[in-house]
Amino acid sequence: MNEILEQQLTDEQINQLLQTRFNRSEILDWYRAFVKNCGNNRSFLTSSLNKTLFIDYFNQLHPNGNVTRLTETFFRTYDMNNDGRIDFMEFMHAVSIIRRGDLTEKLSLIFSLLDADQQGYIDRLKLVNMMEALYDVKGIDYNDSYNVLLRKVDNLIARLDKDKEGGRILRYKFIESCMNDSTLRDLLSAYK
The missing domain is CATH 1.10.238.10 (EF-hand)
Structure with a gap:
């Protein structure tokens, strides 16, 4: 064969x-x-x-x-x-x-998934869309807890946008932030 x-x-x-x-x-x-x-x-x-x-x-x-x-x-x-x-x-x-990719490659792929429209950045709306999609996969009705979802996204944006650049996170900044933040790194490296 x-x-x-x-x-x-x-x-x-x-x-x-x-x-x-x-x-x-x-x-x-x-x-x-x-x-x-x-x-x-x-x-x-x-x-x-x-x-x-x-x-x-x-x-x-x-x-x-x-x-x-x-x-x-x-x-x-x-x-x-x-x-x-x-x-x-x-x-x-x-x-x-x-x-089998290293963490940088995995984070770059995650960024590409988040930046589905290929504009070169992720922002609050893109993260909300991804969270909704993940909730859909798990069968979770996020309508009842939409404020919780938004708080999670806002917390994530705050961790990623430490330089206060208007909530738009570029690929290099996303990777750098995740590599330097153990909470983000652990959360996102679980993507296997």
């Missing part, structure tokens, strides 16, 4: 994938699972997840919550070439950071 999979991946593709911190055997295992989740597509060149398949996959992982908002954000972040699909290379790049 590995020979068939290796024939579908060129040496160049495998060499690129080896940069993801996974060995050849692990890459082929991930590839097998990826192709299986892509439905009828059975080769590297055609295997990809569209948004519907991606959301369906996360719905299976979280059957009691609403994952749509969160997975749409993940999808936009992982679809690096903006073609409306996540191919195996894009998928492995994300998995590599999540599973």
